[in-house]
Amino acid sequence: MTGTPIHELTEAYRRSESTPTAATEAFLARIARLDGELGAYLTVTREQALRAAADADARYRAGKPLGPLDGAPLVYKDVLCTRGVTTTCGSRMLEGFVPPYDATVIARLTAAGAVMLGKGNMDEFAMGSSTEHSAFKPTRNPWDLTRVPGGSSGGPAAAVAAGLAAGGLGTDTGGSIRQPAAFCGVVGLKPTYGRVSRYGLVAFGSSLDHIGPFARDVTDAALLLRAIAGADPRDATCLTAPVPDYAAALAPGVQGLRLGLPDEYFIEGMDAEVERTVRTAVDVLRGLGATVERISLPATPHALATYYVIAPAEASSNLARYDGVKYGLRVAGAKDLVEMSSRTRAVGFGAEVKRRIMLGTYVLSSGYYEAYYGRAQKVRTLVRRDFDAAFGRVDLIVAPMTPNVAFKHGEKEDPLSMYLNDVFAVPADMTGLPAISVPCGFSAEGLPIGLQFIGKALDEASVLRAAYAYEQATPWRARRPSPA
Amino acid sequence: METVIGLEVHAQLLTRSKMFCGCPTTFGAPPNSQTCPVCQGMPGVLPVVNRRAVELGIRAALAFDCRVNAACRFARKHYYYPDMPKNYQITQYEEPLAEDGHLEIEVDGASRTIGIQRLHLEEDVGKLLHEGTLETAQASLVDYNRSGVPLMETVSRPDLRSAEEAAAYLKAFRAVLVFLGVSNGNMEEGSLRCDANVSLRPRGSRELGTKVEIKNMNSFRSVKQALEFEVRRQAEALAAGERIVQETRLWDADRGYTRAMRSKEYAHDYRYFPEPDLVPLTIDRAWIEEIRAGLPELPRQRRARFVTQYGLPPYDAEILTQSRALAEYFEAAVREFPQPKVVSNWVMSELLRELGADDEQAIRSSPVTPARLAGLLVLIEDGTISGKIAKEVFEKMRRGGEDARAIVGREGLTQVADEAALGRVIDQVLARSPRAIEDYKRGKTAAAKALVGQVMKATGGKANPGIVNRLLEEKLSKI
Structure with missing residues (x-):
């Protein structure tokens, strides 16, 4: 039961072959057995989950389930505010912080009947690509416990991969859904910026932060996206465009679809196995009737550097509120206000967060603003223009998700080599375009590899449709890790 | 020397709810009773612009003949202070709501036009409450009721030439806002606050002297007194051959002088950048015209x-x-x-x-x-x-x-206009006032007034004074 996708699970509920409580208990048991080693969860909301499952049971008994997600046991990245449930962002700074409100996405999934199993581990404040920067514990990759699950949403990715949740939500500011999805062999979708409300997502880089689903398969990703997408009066950047029934539109396949394969996404130093696997996947798509043409996105090499100006700048501002005054950590014994805040921030933030706050503070400083932040915004425009031009010729872009497979814990101590892991992920965040990572094979060592599709703004439907066609034509989703 | 003053005025807009959330703006409520996650700056919250605040801003902008920009933008202004929950203020920086207006003022019967450089919207901060004085307090408390209350900041051009003109500007400014229902203009409650930039320069010079910013002027009287003090202080310093230091000074109303703030208190790099949580605000021409048509x-x-x-x-x-x-x-x-x-x-x-x-x-x-x-x-x-x-x-x-x-x-307050009735009253009054009649005959006209008074008294003030006068004159002439 812990290995099936949500749509099969809720189908089983409808046929009375299982119940939300039975499924929830099975997941909770598996968490209890395996998570000590895996480290995917920061909080397990056992009682709450069982209560929600019992409510769902009653609805199924009455023949009135709320929809295709009713009774689905999910994991939420600990950066999403959950009313009455600790939300730490993987940081000492927010250890024990209990939000008085639900993020819009949480409220929507709860209203759809979803059962929260707990909160997933993450790199502190979503800054990292390995979940090694969680202040509480690292998460391990269920395919190989010596390796990282990717990050920053490593907890939810690992949980879904290992059968510790049927699906979940992560956030993607610079690849943080898609890169761990690729490393853990699950589907990870980053929707168009504004497609999903950010209200209640603890901000890292406001113009880059996206919320999206982790799923066992593309159908589940479509179902989860539909539940969380759509206008929200609490988020001024949220779009009002109607939300299509993504799951209903998966079937047509890729026949006649024009795919662009960007030269800049096959770079020197890239893992040969990854490149080979991705190129093979592209051949599969061609075989399914898609046309594939080489395209160029020339600004790509600058995207990552630009990202590391914009994201830290916004982070330095967003993280200014953690000063020990209102909530979260306050270091005791300070003589005055300045000392209280300085010491609280010194103790509460980890090294990577401090590094980015300093970087961001610097690039916004008077005299440097134009040279860094102003210029980065111009490059961001160039990156967007590349994609606009490409989408004049092709319907979708297909590319590798990462340059390599999951690396070992402690392998990337140098921040820059860690940052490089997101080189193929960052452009979709910079442009706000929808992108998905879908499993496309395994390395010789048995580690998952991800295939990325990037679509036009608000065209999640095509992204999902292509991913679905590929998924249905290949055997990868049947392979599950056996962490214990 | 010529005095050069520019004023920055903050006015609280008369909206029911705050600038970026739905909390009420009522003054004087119990601490933190008018707050929500948004105006407390909780993790994960987002601002949403109050349309009514924008409308009031445009209203004021039109009244001051400002150009309302077709698009404006909010920005974050950063500094650490616990009354500001996010440690940044959402304000407007490079792209304000409106620019280039003016206000007429009158001093000693002469009228002058004072330029208004810009008008923008922003959110207010909360309030710190100290146990005892700031210096000795063992603890401080924060009240976020005011946090997020909508403010309109208006920056005048350095066109004011005296403390008196500055006070006149502030009064005229306030009158417009109150008249338009944009603000209640209450300085005691902090609904209207004013900072000034003051400098001196040789008469005829076109260059500006070194300016000093004056804060903490909480009444019209304070504005006038503080600026008079500051102008005198600068004039004396310059006369003594000293140089004016560019700084921020606080007006101390009790002691009647301005004192320099410690440099730590204002040496900020605000690190402005466009607020990514809000899309640029586009102001529809039709909306502006609608607001203009509704201007009183x-x-x-x-x-x-x-x-x-x-x-x-x-x-x-x-x-x-x-x-x-x-x-x-x-x-x-x-x-x-x-x-x-x-x-x-x-x-x-x-x-x-x-x-x-x-x-x-x-x-x-x-x-x-x-x-x-x-x-x-x-x-x-x-x-x-x-x-x-x-x-x-x-x-x-x-x-x-x-x-x-x-x-x-x-x-029964109707005037008695019945001549017969009044005649009887007059007869009674004359019967007991032989002295007055004699005085009148000898030419003392004041005596007649006393008689009228007595008649009025006798009628409880209801007698028609015109008729009483005429009848009395007739009767007196017959005696």
């Missing part, structure tokens, strides 16, 4: 019209245009009783006896409505009651909320 006549225009249209003395016009409610009251009364100066006298002396000229609420809800005032004036006009009785009737209307006619009828 401004106090200055109305004052001039009151003089020309109603033939009122400038003094009357000035008072009657102190607020929109008062001006409207006056005009409504004049429509029913078309003797403007008479109405003006009654409004100024009676209506404003117990309420302020700018107390919009009290004027609008006064039981003596414009129609009732007009009704009273009609009774004087047609001789039903005397002016003296009318004042009593006015008081009764103020308390009871009835028509003048009803009060006069019920209480």
Whole structure:
């Protein structure tokens, strides 16, 4: 039961072959057995989950389930505010912080009947690509416990991969859904910026932060996206465009679809196995009737550097509120206000967060603003223009998700080599375009590899449709890790 | 030396809810009772612009003849202070709501035009409460009720040439805002706050001298006194060959001087950047025109019209245009009783006896409505009651909320105009006043006035004074 996708699970509920409580208990048991080693969860909301499952049971008994997600046991990245449930962002700074409100996405999934199993581990404040920067514990990759699950949403990715949740939500500011999805062999979708409300997502880089689903398969990703997408009066950047029934539109396949394969996404130093696997996947798509043409996105090499100006700048501002005054950590014994805040921030933030706050503070400083932040915004425009031009010729872009497979814990101590892991992920965040990572094979060592599709703004439907066609034509989703 | 002053005025906008969340803006509520995750700066919250605040901002901008920008943008201004929950303020920086306006001021009968450089919207911060004084407090508390309250900041050009002009600017500015319903302009409650940039330069020079920013002026009096002090301080320093230091100084109203803030208190790099949580605000032309069409006549225009249209003395016009409610009251009364100066006298002396000229609420809800005032004036006009009785009737209307006619009828306040009845009263008065009659015969006209007084007294003030005068004269001439 812990290995099936949500749509099969809720189908089983409808046929009375299982119940939300039975499924929830099975997941909770598996968490209890395996998570000590895996480290995917920061909080397990056992009682709450069982209560929600019992409510769902009653609805199924009455023949009135709320929809295709009713009774689905999910994991939420600990950066999403959950009313009455600790939300730490993987940081000492927010250890024990209990939000008085639900993020819009949480409220929507709860209203759809979803059962929260707990909160997933993450790199502190979503800054990292390995979940090694969680202040509480690292998460391990269920395919190989010596390796990282990717990050920053490593907890939810690992949980879904290992059968510790049927699906979940992560956030993607610079690849943080898609890169761990690729490393853990699950589907990870980053929707168009504004497609999903950010209200209640603890901000890292406001113009880059996206919320999206982790799923066992593309159908589940479509179902989860539909539940969380759509206008929200609490988020001024949220779009009002109607939300299509993504799951209903998966079937047509890729026949006649024009795919662009960007030269800049096959770079020197890239893992040969990854490149080979991705190129093979592209051949599969061609075989399914898609046309594939080489395209160029020339600004790509600058995207990552630009990202590391914009994201830290916004982070330095967003993280200014953690000063020990209102909530979260306050270091005791300070003589005055300045000392209280300085010491609280010194103790509460980890090294990577401090590094980015300093970087961001610097690039916004008077005299440097134009040279860094102003210029980065111009490059961001160039990156967007590349994609606009490409989408004049092709319907979708297909590319590798990462340059390599999951690396070992402690392998990337140098921040820059860690940052490089997101080189193929960052452009979709910079442009706000929808992108998905879908499993496309395994390395010789048995580690998952991800295939990325990037679509036009608000065209999640095509992204999902292509991913679905590929998924249905290949055997990868049947392979599950056996962490214990 | 020539004084150069520019003013930055912050006005709280009269919205029901805050700038970026739905919390109420009521003043004086228990600490932190008017807050939510958004205005407390909780993790994960997002701002949403209050459209009404933008509308009020545009209203003010149009009144000051500013250019309302087709698109404007919010920005984050960073500094650490615990009254500001996010440690940044959402304000406007490079792309304000409106620019390039002006305001007319009058000092000593001469009018001058003062430029307004920009007008923008922002959120207010909370308030710190210290246990004891700031220096000795063992703990401080934060009240976020005010956090997120909408403010409009207006920056004047350095066109003001004296403390008096600065005070006149602030008064005129306030009058416009109050008149438009943009702000209640209450300086004690902090709804209107003002900072000034002051510098001196040799007369005729076009370059500006080193400026000093003055803060903490919490009343019109403070503004005038603080700026007078600062101008004197700078003049003396320059005369002594010293250089003016660019700094921020605080006005100490109790001690009557400005003192330099510690440099730590203001040496900020605000690290402005566009607020990524809000999309740029595009202001539709049609919306601006709609707001323009709904603008009431401004106090200055109305004052001039009151003089020309109603033939009122400038003094009357000035008072009657102190607020929109008062001006409207006056005009409504004049429509029913078309003797403007008479109405003006009654409004100024009676209506404003117990309420302020700018107390919009009290004027609008006064039981003596414009129609009732007009009704009273009609009774004087047609001789039903005397002016003296009318004042009593006015008081009764103020308390009871009835028509003048009803009060006069019920209480028998009608003037006695029955000549036979009055003749009998006069006869009685004359019968007991032989001395007065003698005085009158010897040419003392004052004696006649005393007799009239006695007749009025005997009739309880209800006698028609004109008839009494005539009858008395007739009778006296026959004696």
